[in-house]
């Protein structure tokens with residue numbers, strides 16, 4: 001393998017230590033800790049695991065976590081009531097409603113109800129809209145794309161003046177990732193399922209963010225020699241030899257891509273841990289703004 005590994009797990013750990021120090025300063029200065037509320041609706045095993053990991057990460061850096069678990073059968077109104085209560089709670093600086101929500105609940109309506117000052121996922125249309133505008137700044141940037149940019153920056157990858165390709169155009173990853181790269185003065189192409197010549201366009205890019213949700217779709221032929229490759233995908237593929245009967249692969253064919261890229265993230269241990277670190281980052285930033293506003297009021 002020619003490529004240098006971008007170690008998301010180690011970088012996320014480093015960020016958590018930086019955040020812990022910042023939280024200690026906030027506690028000293030204001031006598032209060034940042035608070036994160038996590039709302040989980042339903043019994044999906046993967047969602048339960050993610051929520052558990054988020055709470056654990058909060059403990060580690062000194063963020064107080066609040067949690068509300070609602071049954072699969074909860075109504076949209078009940079979820080909205082929980083969000084409204086956290087919006088009004090001064091001890092809560094960030095609200096995360098774990099996605100996906102059960103069928104029958106209007107996800108957009110729930111996300112729109114989160115106060116933009118507490119929108120640590122960065123999914124509120126006002127925050128996304130500001131991200132898309134030159135000269136404007138969102139209060140929060142979505143955690144996964146923010147983690148991708150942080151990995152690139154901390155690995156010394158230059159973005160300004162470079163060609164970037166984003167594979168995938170989701171609201172949660174692809175589109176905000178493209179906007180963030182553009183804000184760093186990269187020239188960005190968003191590739192999606194209807195793009196003719198996707199492989200050729202991708203192979204011209206100095207920076208690739210793969211977030212298409214298709215296991216190992218981005219092969220070696222998609223990679224320009226010397227490119228930096230960030231793999232957002234987490235796909236379980238059956239593997240009878242693996243411990244749990246499956247193993248995780250990304251949206252990039254790692255073995256092939258690592259022969260051509262200069263830098264590449266692994267799966268697991270790449271973007272995933274950074275998503276949680278950026279959630280904590282957003283929560284600490286939101287709390288700091290709130291504490292500062294209270295003092296100057």
Ligand SMILES: Nc1nc(=O)c2c([nH]1)NC[C@@H]1CN(c3ccc(C(=O)N[C@@H](CCC(=O)O)C(=O)O)cc3)C=[N+]21
Pocket residue numbers: 050096097098099100121143234248267268269270271272273274275276
């Ligand atoms: N409102 C909301 N916000 C989210 O940020 C959100 C969400 N809903 N719904 C689900 C997705 C998924 N997500 C991940 C977070 C961490 C890892 C992670 O840490 N992965 C590790 C371990 C993977 C494993 O072993 O399962 C890794 O990639 O190394 C993965 C995925 C956040 N999400």
